[in-house]
Amino acid sequence: MPVETRTVPFRDLETWVQVTTPEQPRAGALPLVVLHGGPGMAHDYVKNIAALAEETGRTVVHYDQVGCGRSTHRPDAAADFWTPALFVEEFANLVAALGLERYHVLGQSWGGMLGAEIAITRPEGLASLAICNSPASMRLWVEGANALRAELPPEVRDALDRHEAAGTIDDPEYVAATQVFYDRHVCRVQPTPQDFLDTVAQMEADPTVYHTMNGVNEFFVTGTLEDWSVVEEVAGITAPTLVIAGELDEATPETWAPFVERIPDVRSRVFAGASHCTHLEQPEAFRAVVAAFLAEHDADAATFQPS
Template sequence: MTAYQLEDILPADVEGTLAFDGAETWYRITGDLDSGIVPLVVAHGGPGCTHDYLLRLTALARTGRPVIHYDQLGNGRSTHLPDAAPSYWTPELFVAELDNLLTGLGIAEAYHLLGQSWGGMLGAEFAVRQPAGLQRLVIANSPASMPLWSQAANSLRAELPAAVNETLLEHERAGTTDSPEYRQAMLVFYDRHVCRVVPNPPEVAASLAAIDNDPTVYTTMNGPSEFHVLGSLKTWSIVDRLPLIQVPTLIISGRYDEAAPVAVRPFFDLIPDARWRIFDESSHMPHVEETQRYLRVVQSFLEGAEPDGADPV
C-alpha cells in the first residue's frame, strides 16, 4: 500500500468544462484516464459547496488511479445561476449533471463514485438508479434522510454550552441568522462537529468562503446553517429506496460527526453489500482530520479488499 503524506494535494493534469443545461460544469482530473485503472469521481457536499475541501483525495492518484473532482452547477468554477428559480435546484438536476459528466469524460462504462455529505446523498440518489458503469460507491458523512439529520443535529445542539444554544435559538426565532452573533455561535458547533482541525486547513476554508460568496444553492436547498434546515431538502429521504443499491458500498462517518449514527445507520442496514467505518478522531471531515487512515481505507476498498476496522455494532 502506498504511504500517503498528510498534506498531499496533487496538481491537476487536466482541467476543463462540459456543457450542461445551457451552462457549464467545471472539472479537474488528477492522473490519466487512459491508465486502464477505474477512475474515482468525487462529489462534494453542501449542496452549494465546492470541490476544494476534498482535494486531499488527489493523493489516491499516486497509485495510478485517476481522481476526478468537479464543481456542481451553481458553485465554484462552474456556472453560477443566482437568479434561477428555487424550484430549479433539485436532486434530479445534480443526478443529471453527474450523468452528463461521466458521459462527457468517456468513463460512463466503468467508474467508482465517492460522495461526501450532500455528495453522498447525491451518490445514493445516483446509485439507486442502478447505472451500469458504477463499480463501487463510497458514502462519506452523509445522512439517509434529512429528518434524521435534523434529529441528530438537535441532540448535538443540546450538548452545546447553554449560552451558545440560546443565541442560536434566539436568532432562529427572530429570522436573523445572518447576524454576526449567530455566525459566531454557529462556529462553536462547526468546530465540534464539522471540522475539528482549527483553524481550518486552507482548502476547507476556501470551500466555506465560497458558500458565503454565493449562498444561492446552499440556502435554497439546505438553509442558513448545517443544523437549521429550512430549504427544499428538509423532508428528503432515500431510506425506502436503499435496497436498490446493488454495488459494494463503503460508509464512512466520524465519531463526532454531525452525521451521527442515527442518520447514517439506514445505509448500513438496508444496502445489501455495505460496510461502515467510523473514524474515532474525526467529525464531519475525516479526510482532513485523519487523512492517512482515510486514504488507506478508501484505497483498500476501491482495490476490492475489506478496509481496516470493523463495522459498528
C-alpha cells in the first residue's frame, strides 16, 4: 500500500500525518481519519487500522496529535494549553489541509472522547463516527476503574493503596501492581504487541500531555480532564455513530452508556473476551465490524487524493 508521511502547519506547531492509500480504491469509499488515545499516546498502537485501506478500498489517515509522537512537542507549555479545544482545532486544521470534504472518524480511548467533542460541533464533512473503548465522562471512567480495581488480588490492591497514599508511585512494587490491572483490562495480548510498546516508549520520553491531562495512570486520574464530560452534549451529535467496547474493557459499560442512550443514530458492539485495546486483541473481527459500518455510511464521492 502506498504510504505518505508529511507535516501540516498548525498555529506555530506542526502535526505529523500518515496517509495510507489503497492499491485499488473503491468508488465512493470515503477516507477514514483515526484519532489515537492518551491523551499523548501517539498513533503507533492504532496503526494496524491502516489495514482498512486495502480491505475497504479507502484512504486511511493517521496523525500524531501535537505534544506527542512525531508532531511538535511543548514540554514547557502551561497546563491550560492542553485542552480538548486545542485538539478539536488541530483536527479541523488537518482535514482542511488534506482537502477532505467528506470523511469518517474513528477514535480509540481518548481518541473517542475527542471524536465526540468533534462531532458535537457538527462539522459538515463528518459522514460517521466510531467511538472505541471510550467514556462519556471522566467521573464515570474513574468509578468504573475503581470497580475493576476492587476485583484485583488483595496484595495488588494493597500495593496500589499504600504507594498512592505515600506518593511513591514510581516504586517498582507500584509499577508492577499497575501492570496487573493493565494486563487484565488494557491489553490482554501477551507478549505485549510492539506497536503498543512503541507508543508507551514515546509517551514516557515526553509524558507532558498524558500527565497534564490524565494524570499518573489509567485509574489514578489527577489531570485537567478530571471533571471532563460530554454526557449532556452528545445528544446533539447528528452523525451516525458506532460505539465499540471490550467485555473486559477498562471503559466499563457504564462509562459509554451515555453515548448509546443519548446519540440519536447509534449502535453498539461489545467484543467478548476483549479489553481496552480491542483492535489489537481481535484485529480482524474489529476491522470487519468497522468496515461494515463505514460502507453503510459511505457517500457517492470521487476517490480522495490528498492535496
